Amino acid sequence: MQLLAPMMLLGATAVTVPIALHFFYRARYKPLPWAPMKFIKEAVEQTSRRLKFQEWVLLALRCLALILLAVAIARPGRESTASTGAETIDAVFVFDTSYSMAARDGERTRLERAKDAALAVLETLPNKSSVQIYACADRASLLGPVSRYNRDQARQVIQSVEVTSLSTDVLPGLTDALTAAESGTAPAKEIYVFSDMQKSGFERQQGAVRAKCEEIKARANLVFIRCGNPERKVSNVSITDVKLLAAIPHTRTRVPFVVTVRNTGREPVRGVKVALELDGKAVERDVVQIEHIDPGTNAEVTLTGSLDEAGARLLAVFVDGDGVEGDNVLYKIVGVRDKVRVLLVAYPFAGQPATDAGDWFVRKALVPFDADRDKDKIDRYFIETESVLPQEVSPEKLAGRDIVYLLNARADDPLAGMPSAFVTKLAEFVRAGGGLVIGCGDLVQAGAYNRVFGRADVGLLPFPLRDVRDTPDATPFVPAAESIDAASVLGPVKPYTDWLRRATATRVFDLDESAPNGGRVLMRTTQGAPLVASRVVGEGEVIFFATSLDETWGRMMSDGQLAVPMTTYIVSHLTGRKVPGGTRTAGDTLSWTPPMIAPGFELVKPRPRGAKANDKVRPRVKLTEPRAEVGQKLTVSTADSLVAGEYAIVPAGAPETDGITFAVNPDLRETENLDAISDGDLEKLLGFRPAIITAGAGTETAVRERRTRGEWTHWFLLGLLFLLVGEATWAWFCGKTW
Known part of the structure; x- marks a missing residue:
């Protein structure tokens, strides 16, 4: 047991008063011989023991009454780290800042109700108590105050709490709150969670939440403040x-x-x-x-x-x-483009029909109209192609290109193969976000390709090449539509089942899928052999066709109904990888590898909705100095993306156009299920019934009542009442009064 006002026990010294009175008012007499008293004396001696017993009982009752009164004033209670109305309390406020807290229950949002409730709880804290305030969605962050004992700062922090675009998870907030509470010096600890009590926030890490709440229960007083109406169904x-x-x-x-x-x-x-x-x-x-x-x-x-x-x-x-x-x-x-520039590295076949050229079908799929007849149209068309011989290609040809096609091109032939300088530059091109498409043919040798494109410093093959597999014309290799991953670049052509069946091949390269190259098979043949594979290299990607992209090995590109849309999807996918920045979800890390050295970098945060594009209202935050590991490029990163909107990382003081732009979206997990957890379900989930108070006009009173439930004062006072009634009854029976 602990005493919240131990000095009041000094009042128990008043017990000496009835003792003194008892002895002071004892009967005094002088012996006076008188013959008739001889007979009375015998009667008095018979009742003396009874009279003494009555007087001692009255004395004990009156002393015990004074002791009970003193103990009651001393406010006894359970000896615990939980709050029982102590002189000082270490309080921690945890605000749910997931975006469902912006929903309205009546005329006020849930967050506004949470702020009002927090201010009410703050007023109930005894003097010299501390308070720390945390924001929590799927992560927790300390908001303040700077001094944990400064009430004015705490009020300002409470008023400044804002919702984020994150989803609910109560575990991080509970974890940090317990640590913060235990860092204080007060004997009593209180943790208040201000939330709309969204069910998903408790179920995301259900086991860990239960364990943490049990830990808090043993060390502090845990109170949930419900800031929404669980019966109200929110439209969304x-x-x-x-x-x-x-x-x-x-x-x-x-x-x-x-x-x-x-x-x-x-x-x-x-x-x-x-x-x-x-x-x-x-x-x-x-x-x-x-x-x-x-x-x-x-x-x-x-x-x-x-x-x-x-x-x-x-x-x-x-x-x-x-x-x-x-x-x-x-x-x-x-990524909006003025032009998409494609380089085709292939061998023309002199003296043969145009369709025998190694790049003819790819060029037709890229520019699906007759360039000779529609010269004006091709000048306005957004895809530009240039064909070059493998032995004549140079690193300079990659300047300004978006995609490179290698079509049946020799690798290491000293006379007709690609120069090594070009291969090295091509690897840099892909790592920087460029796209590479490789088509096979009779001039492609497995050993040469593995040596040139498969070595570690180049790494442009999804899988090492094995031998060529042949099949008769009567039983060709057929693409299997069901083998296509709907989420891959070829996903959009999956419904083209009939056209895929016509894209047969008589020769394909076997690929060594056991090699740990990071490759991925995008489409297989009906026999299970890999037909199209890909590999992400740096910021770019390589797409490898195990057959030819002309008619020498099959009809993969000779049917325009399949070739045109498939090529369009591939070009769209590969050019999309070169879009700087990209789309992220709130809370994701934003990273940029700047092409220049700068004295510092800044994060440009979203502008308010409705602001004009040229309004200079976007706040900037200085980022920590980036570091680079040995042999790695400098990378600037930040996870300060808690609110949906447009972000940019730029060199310090530079305009937004000098950096990289990101689009950050809300975490849609928050509104997959907007149901609030009921008191009964929360009790089942935690294994005990926590304190749950509804935010509103009675919050302050409910908190005070909750805080005094740990005291035994009312029981001592009730005992005192019964004791006084008993004492009065006994005194009346004995004929004794004060």
Whole structure:
């Protein structure tokens, strides 16, 4: 047992008063002989023992009454690290800052209710108590105050708490809160979690959350402040995707954008409005409205906009009309090109039909019209090709290129093979984000390719080449559509089953799939042999066809119905890898390998929605000095991407165009399930019933009542009441009074 006011025990010394009175008022008499008293004396002696017993019982009751009163005033309680109304408390406030906290229950958001509740709890803390404030979604961060004993600073920190674009996970906040509480010196510890109590936040790491709460229960007083109404069903739609129907976005075109919206709530949503912007400018004058979306279903709308400028463009989609704003936006970096420049390294066949040229089918798939008849059209077309002989290709030819095709090109032939300087430069080209497509043929030798492209400093082969496998024309190799990974670059051609069946081959290279090269098979033949493979090299990628891309080994590229879309998807995929920055999810690490040396680097954070593209309102944060390991390039990284929007990493003081741009989207796991956990379910999950208080007008009173439940004062006072009643009854029975 502990005493919260031990000095009050000095009041127990008042017990000497009834003792003194007892002895002071004892009967005094002088012996006086009197004959009749002889008979009375005998009667008195018979009752003297009873009278003495009554007096001693009254004395004990009156002394015990004074002792109980003193102990009650001393406020006894359980001896524990939990708060029981101690003189000082180490309190830790944990705010749920996931974006569901921005949902409204009535006229106020859940976060606003959490702030009001936190201020109310702050007022209940005894003087000289400490308080630390944390923000927590799927990670925890200390917000302040600078001095844990400064109430004014704590109030300012509470008012400054903002939601993020992260999803809920209570474990990091509980872990850091317990550490912070134990760093204090007060005998009592309190941890308050201000949250809408989203069920997914407790279930993501259920076992670890239960263990941590049990640990907190043994060391501190854990209180959950429910800041939302668990009975209220929040309407919500999320933007899950936006696609450009144009495979390769390029300037001077109008492109359809297909936006997918999903109802993740429990109620139908009506009248949702969808808008789309490109670099802060609306791509369509009118907003498209979706009249009705049932729970758990998707809806698609199409908006069309013009692509006027080349480069990395920021595409932003917005919806309006639901109860949670945090997932009402989706950003995407779109690489808009003025030209896509492709280098074809192949052998022409002199004196043969044009279709026998090693690059003829690829050129037709890249530029699908007659260049001789439509010379004006080819000048305006966005794909430019240049063909060069393998022995004549030079490193300078890679300047300004986006993709390189090696079509049945010799590797190390001293007369007709590619120069070693070009191969070295080609490896650098791919690592920097360029695309490489390799097609085989009679001039490709497995040993030569393995030596030239498979060595460690080049690494451009997904797998080492083995021998060529032949098959009769009657039983050719057939691409197996079912073997295509839908998420790969060839995923879009998977539905073209009939066209794939016609893309037969009579010769293919066997690949050594056991080699740990980091390669991946994208498509196999019906016999299970790898037909198309890929390997990511640095920022770029290599796509390898185990057969030829002309008609010498088969019909892989001779059917335009398959060749044109497949080539388009490959070019779109490979050029997309060269888009600087990219699309990320809130909380992801943003990294950049700058091409220049700078005295420092800054993170440019998102501008507020509705601000003009040229408004200089975007805040900048200085990043820590980047470091590079021996033999590695300098890399600048930051995980300060907690809010959805446009980010950029730039040299200190430089304009945004000198750096790299990222699009950061909300973590959609937050709104996959918006249900709040009930008190009963939380008890089952944790194995005990924690304190749960609803944020509102009665928060302060509930906290005070909760804090005094550990005291025994009311029991001592109740015992005192019964004792006084008993004493009065006994005194009346004995005829004794004070």
